[in-house]
Amino acid sequence: MGAGSSQDGFCECKDVVNRIVHADTVDEYAMHMVAATDEMEARPDADEVCKAVKISPVAALPSKKPKAQARPKLEDKDGGNYQGEWLGCYRHGRGTQVWSDGSRFSGQWFHDVPHGLGRLEQEDIYDGQWKHGKASGHGIHIATNRVRYEGEWLNDMKHGHGEEHYNDGGRFSGSYEEGKKSGEGTFRWPDGSEYKGFFHEDLICGQGKQKWSDGRMYEGQWEANQIHGKGRFKWPDGRSYVGDYQRGLRHGTGTFRWPDGKVYQGGWEQGKQHGHGSLTDKAGKTIEGEWSKGLRVQ
Structure with missing residues (x-):
């Protein structure tokens, strides 16, 4: 082996050693060792030099990753630190x-971005888990209007199960998707009224049940925060309605019962009897006819 070839082999070996020694993980170490074996077999002169410097798995595998180190406060040109x-x-x-x-x-920081547990204070406050610079995991958020949310986050948005408390005493507990109430949940108003059911993009939507503080109750379908579709409404004085709704009003076909036993069955429009229907009085006598805007016309 000549002097020139030995020097070339040493340089090649030095490059291989450098890659192995600076491996961050066992998997990277193994990958570099396989590559090194292939290179040494292809370059016998370098192989001899590597043997001379005694490469071994024990010597090459890093025992510890580089550790973070504390330093004095660093001021930046914009006035931060x-x-x-x-x-x-x-x-x-x-x-x-x-x-x-x-x-x-x-x-906690990881490669220059918040990652782990941390608290961000600006006009609003977030205290909780972070992932790659974004609120992700469990956390508490206090908005500028002091609305408080505690629950799951994903990519800086409420996502998963959470609970939100409002300044007026109202609160919501349920499912969020991409920052909005979506899925099942319960909303309680300050006066004690309560809705349990489904939401979509922050609006009551789908099947649900609402109880008002004055004793009224509705169970059925909703759309965009309004009673819409088929449902059942009960009043505390004994009245009830079962049937169709449109945008919060009885509309379509339905049955209305009074506490004295009187019953109307038939058409409705904009909250009033309209079209063909039948009315049964408390004595059991039934008459059929046509209604218009709540009045029997024939």
Whole structure:
């Protein structure tokens, strides 16, 4: 082996060693070792040099990953500052960043972005889990109007199960999707009224049941926060209606019962008897006829 070839082999070997020693994981180490074996078989001169420097799995595999290190507070040109741990030139580990506008994040960092547990204080506040710079996981958010949400997050949006409390005493508990109430949930008003059922994009929509504080109750279909479709409505004085609704009004076909036993069955329009119907009085006598805007016309 000549001097020139030995030097070339040494350079090749040095490059292989460098890749192996700087492997971050066991998988990367194994990958580089396989590649090194292939290279050494193809270059006998380099193989001899590598044997001379005694490459071994024990020597090459990194025992520990680089550790984050604390450094003095760093001021930036915009007036903000960071104090905490670094990994190279990245904020990494625990630290606090204060921006020039007064916003502040204190918590865990990973490669220069919030990742793990942390608290962001600006006009609103978020305290909880982060993933790659975005609120993801479980967290608490207090909005500028002091509305408080606690629950699941995904990519900076309420997503999953959560509970929201409002300033007037109302609250919601249920499912969120991409920042909006969607799926099953329960909404309670300050006066004690309650809705249990389905939501879609922040609106009551689908099957649900609402009880009002004055004793009224409706169970049935909803659309865009309004009673819409088929359902049953009961009043505390004994009245009831079963039938069709349109945008909050009785509309279509339905049956209305009074507490004294009187019953109307037939057509409805805009909340009033309309079209063909029958009326049975409390004595059991039934008459059929036509109604218009709540009045029998024939």
